[in-house]
Amino acid sequence: MSYIxxxxxxxxxxxxxxEESKFLNELRxxxxxxxxxxxxxxxxxxxxxxxxxxxxxxxxxxxxxxxxSSILMAHSLNLQCKITTIELDPLLxxxxxxxxxxxxxxxxxxxxEGDAISVLPLLTKKYDLIFIDANKSRYKEYFDMGKDxxxxxxxxxxxxxxxxxxxxxxxxxxRRKRTIVKxxxxxxxxxxxxxxxxxxxxxxxxxVALTYKGx
Ligand SMILES: C[S@@+](CC[C@H](N)C(=O)[O-])C[C@H]1O[C@@H](n2cnc3c(N)ncnc32)[C@H](O)[C@@H]1O
Numbered sequence: 001m002s003y004i005x006x007x008x009x010x011x012x013x014x015x016x017x018x019e020e021s022k023f024l025n026e027l028r029x030x031x032x033x034x035x036x037x038x039x040x041x042x043x044x045x046x047x048x049x050x051x052x053x054x055x056x057x058x059x060x061x062x063x064x065x066x067x068x069s070s071i072l073m074a075h076s077l078n079l080q081c082k083i084t085t086i087e088l089d090p091l092l093x094x095x096x097x098x099x100x101x102x103x104x105x106x107x108x109x110x111x112x113e114g115d116a117i118s119v120l121p122l123l124t125k126k127y128d129l130i131f132i133d134a135n136k137s138r139y140k141e142y143f144d145m146g147k148d149x150x151x152x153x154x155x156x157x158x159x160x161x162x163x164x165x166x167x168x169x170x171x172x173x174x175r176r177k178r179t180i181v182k183x184x185x186x187x188x189x190x191x192x193x194x195x196x197x198x199x200x201x202x203x204x205x206x207x208v209a210l211t212y213k214g215x
Contacts, residue, residue: 023103024071028068031066031068036092039072041205056077056129058081058084058129059081059084060083060085060131061131062132062134063085063131064086064087064092065087066092066096066099067096068099070096070100070105071109084125085111086119087113088113120145127146127154128154130157139187140183140190143190154212159205161184161208162201163180166181167188188209191211198211198212
């Protein structure tokens with residue numbers, strides 16, 4: 001039995017992380033008030049470290065929401081990157097564009113409105129990092145489309161893969177979430193066995209999978 005992951009440990013880890021920038025903190029407050037899901041704090045911290053290590057020049061994000069994670073990524077890379085981010089909800093697209101403009105990042109971040117399943121085939125760039133953070137039932141489709149746009153040596157980061165623990169533990173599954181959980185389990189089985197990729201699943205935040213493309 002592991003005692004590493006429990007609320008006290010998580011609270012302790014969170015207490016070690018310094019405050020976000022004033023702007024990102026305002027976006028987090030806005031998201032909380034309006035019940036818009038964005039990266040959890042400890043996942044944001046992991047992402048910042050990964051970005052420093054990977055140094056991606058081209059990033060594709062699926063699921064913009066209000067632009068929090070895009071802005072965080074651009075700041076973490078000292079603006080040495082281009083980010084393409086896709087969002088389905090037109091209201092959120094407007095809010096994200098407004099936030100990105102206020103952060104003076106419109107040269108770095110392009111928001112595309114639409115369903116990623118329809119938008120992805122239209123993209124022609126190659127990416128060094130793909131961040132999947134959208135409809136949990138469709139991660140496999142995003143992955144399959146995204147992997148051909150990913151450079152060798154690139155990384156796909158999938159958020160929320162443990163989905164409040166339900167992906168791992170049968171007795172915690174809410175009845176209405178069964179299909180999502182089944183799809184997420186299939187997704188994790190897929191990305192942990194697919195040839196040419198190596199995946200690590202990290203029980204941080206809502207669960208993060210890191211998938212490296214290459215030998
Ligand atoms: C968890 S939120 C993204 C949070 C954001 N990455 C952040 O941390 O700041 C997921 C977003 O994905 C969007 N979404 C869901 N399905 C989508 C799809 N098929 N294509 C594009 N966006 C989608 C939702 O509207 C929602 O805003």
